[in-house]
Amino acid sequence: MLSKKTKYGIKALTYLAKQETGVPVSIATISEMENISLKFLETILLTLRKSGLLGSKKGKSGGYYLLKDAKEIKMSTVIRVLEGPIAMVPCVSLNYYEKCSDCPDEAACAVHHLMIRVRDSNLKVYGETSLADLMHY
Amino acid sequence: MLSKKTKYGIKALTYLAKQETGVPVSIATISEMENISLKFLETILLTLRKSGLLGSKKGKSGGYYLLKDAKEIKMSTVIRVLEGPIAMVPCVSLNYYEKCSDCPDEAACAVHHLMIRVRDSNLKVYGETSLADLMHY
DNA sequence: TATTACCCTACTAAATCTATAGGAGTAAAA
DNA sequence: TTTTACTCCTATAGATTTAGTAGGGTAATA
Secondary structure, three states, rough: OOOOOHHHHHHHHHHHHHOOOOOOOOOHHHHHOOOOOOHHHHHHHHHHOOOEEEEEOOOOOOEEOOOOOOOHHHHHHHHHHOOOOOOOHHOOOOOOOOOOOOOOOHHHHHHHHHHHHHHHHHHHHHHHHHHHHHOOO | OOOOOHHHHHHHHHHHHHOOOOOOHHHHHHHHHOOOOOOHHHHHHHHHHHHOOOOEOOOOOOOEEEOOOOHHHEEEHHHHHHHOOHHHHHHHHOOOOOOOOOOOOOOOOHHHHHHHHHHHHHHHHHHHOHHHOOOOO
């Protein structure tokens, strides 16, 4: 299952992508427009800013805005920031590899090989899809 | 993340696929060979039997065995039984569709469209991969 | 009839998810 | 200069899910 955090994060990003570039949008506005709990959204946008996807302006008429062109924001990046590794098991993760404790031999593990296929397939989708591809729906 | 339940279930299935067809293998044997907690495995195999993938024989020299040829067991079935719907959001699930409460218009939802791509890509992998494809690793 | 092994329900500890609370800090407008 | 409208940040709490465990029941077979 996709977490609400990721879901809301993607919705917020697409909302920002549709605005004039560089103009900050307040959390409250996004919260209302996308039906997202304000305080929850606050923490999500904070995460996105810390990851370098969003910029923010403090004080009156402040808010969040995209730091890059929507075309440059790949969903693989967004998913990694909000949802974590794209791989479904650590032993096939490219960025966060970890050996499975229960598995003596990866090369002989059926789950390992299946999950490599799944990872590659998902990586292709997330890598080929940018915010620009989603913002006009 | 893939749940341990699914991971262990796939391991158990591939172990059974490697045995002589129709000969029951005890839970204890699979548990030892694949490093899986016996009691946990018990509930997993029960689920697989109830779903129609496994048969069982009670009493001495009893155990579990595959009901179908490994080629006929697609991973899409296995995943659905153990992990649940393949779709990451209910609003793109073919078998368990549900409307998202927070989303007024699916056609206008970026997450919806992204998750359709992900679902199709995963469905392809799981549909094209059978137990027979994994058992010889 | 003793033993072996599956059958089944219920329970629990730990982790994760989904928020919420409450204030500190900042910038612009009145 | 005071007020207002924002973001920033940490902590916490309730709900849900996960990963197992406990313990007895039931059927088959040697």
